[in-house]
Amino acid sequence: MRAKKSFANLWSKQRITKKAHAGRGLETIWEVSTNMNKERNSNGMSRRRFLQTSAEFAASAMFLSLGSAQSFAAPNPSTQENLIPLVTLNNGLQMPRLGLGTMTLNGDVGIRCVADAISLGYRLIDTAMIYGNEVSVGSGIKQSGIKREKLFITSKLWKADMGYEQAKKGFQTSINKLGTDYLDLYLIHRPSGDVKGSWKAMEELYHQGRIKAIGVSNFEPAQLEDLIASNDVKPAINQIETHAFFQEGKSLEYLKQHGVQMEAWAPFAEGRHGLFTSATLATIGKKYNKTIAQVSLRWHYQRGIIAIPRSSQKAHIAENLNIFDFSLEDSDMASISTLDLNTTQFPEWS
Numbered sequence: 001m002r003a004k005k006s007f008a009n010l011w012s013k014q015r016i017t018k019k020a021h022a023g024r025g026l027e028t029i030w031e032v033s034t035n036m037n038k039e040r041n042s043n044g045m046s047r048r049r050f051l052q053t054s055a056e057f058a059a060s061a062m063f064l065s066l067g068s069a070q071s072f073a074a075p076n077p078s079t080q081e082n083l084i085p086l087v088t089l090n091n092g093l094q095m096p097r098l099g100l101g102t103m104t105l106n107g108d109v110g111i112r113c114v115a116d117a118i119s120l121g122y123r124l125i126d127t128a129m130i131y132g133n134e135v136s137v138g139s140g141i142k143q144s145g146i147k148r149e150k151l152f153i154t155s156k157l158w159k160a161d162m163g164y165e166q167a168k169k170g171f172q173t174s175i176n177k178l179g180t181d182y183l184d185l186y187l188i189h190r191p192s193g194d195v196k197g198s199w200k201a202m203e204e205l206y207h208q209g210r211i212k213a214i215g216v217s218n219f220e221p222a223q224l225e226d227l228i229a230s231n232d233v234k235p236a237i238n239q240i241e242t243h244a245f246f247q248e249g250k251s252l253e254y255l256k257q258h259g260v261q262m263e264a265w266a267p268f269a270e271g272r273h274g275l276f277t278s279a280t281l282a283t284i285g286k287k288y289n290k291t292i293a294q295v296s297l298r299w300h301y302q303r304g305i306i307a308i309p310r311s312s313q314k315a316h317i318a319e320n321l322n323i324f325d326f327s328l329e330d331s332d333m334a335s336i337s338t339l340d341l342n343t344t345q346f347p348e349w350s
């Protein structure tokens, strides 16, 4: 009981005592963009084919924004196959670097958004037990008609299900609701309760092949270090709040050093603090004929961070995917780094 409490205390204390760190984002930028000419994506797609696919996609997205939802001509799924570059996680598993977030996308909206996203080329879908939409996500996947093995499905173990026995039950409930017999990624949603017991259960499910990769969410470096030091399987992912106003440069450095892939939740800060009206992001977007949303997502991508933007609108879901045909220059990345407030935009969750 005592250990549990001190773990939770550590979590909230670290969140509260973060200090401002003006202009420190620049040194964390990964040089993905400058390698674009040399790049093949992880599926071996050449740059030329990749750009061609992106152009086909862009044309579809443009058509979508001009017409009604009914007039959208769904791209041929075979040409969308490798639209999104992959990253190789620390256990060798390949994961798309952009996906659809589904928090609040419930019921029929959830079904539609997931099916739309998959038809547009998304393969990574992020859900969680606590979102209450795993059944909808599963229905959307079914409706898309795509083979299960083509998708990368993430779900998360909620606080109420922490502990060895409960975690196994929580996992089983999630996959039953999703209508699948395995998860690509299963995350501990928050570092509270019996983290070690839960991780042991997740390690067993991982060794049985029922989860392809296991990871965490909302873990501070010290909490992650503790988990890494006392267990066999290293977390593949840490999914944390990251956006222009909370850039988490130090966490990014730390995770890179430890071979743990960083994933951004709320990549748009849910539009808080005026993200969608930011003059800095708008000016950069103008240069490339891209929207603020696209500039934001390209910025995550060039930092080497997986992003899972959520949208309930097909036009936005399409727009958010159209980020692979341009590169932000170093000066753009430097401008965006000045937006960092180094503080959460979601104090109610801390």
Ligand SMILES: NC(=O)c1ccc[n+]([C@@H]2O[C@H](COP(=O)([O-])OP(=O)(O)OC[C@H]3O[C@@H](n4cnc5c(N)ncnc54)[C@H](OP(=O)(O)O)[C@@H]3O)[C@@H](O)[C@H]2O)c1
Binding pocket: 100, 101, 102, 103, 104, 126, 127, 189, 217, 218, 239, 240, 264, 265, 266, 267, 268, 269, 270, 271, 276, 291, 293, 294, 308, 309, 310, 311, 312, 313, 316, 317, 319, 320
């Ligand atoms: N692990 C965790 O603790 C945790 C916490 C929070 C979230 N998450 C995950 O991260 C995902 C993303 O975070 P989030 O849902 O909090 O917020 P977000 O993706 O930062 O922002 C979502 C908001 O952005 C708007 N939007 C999306 N695309 C847009 C575009 N192209 N132009 C203008 N507006 C656009 C959406 O409105 P429209 O619907 O109108 O497009 C929505 O209001 C979640 O859905 C969830 O899967 C995880």
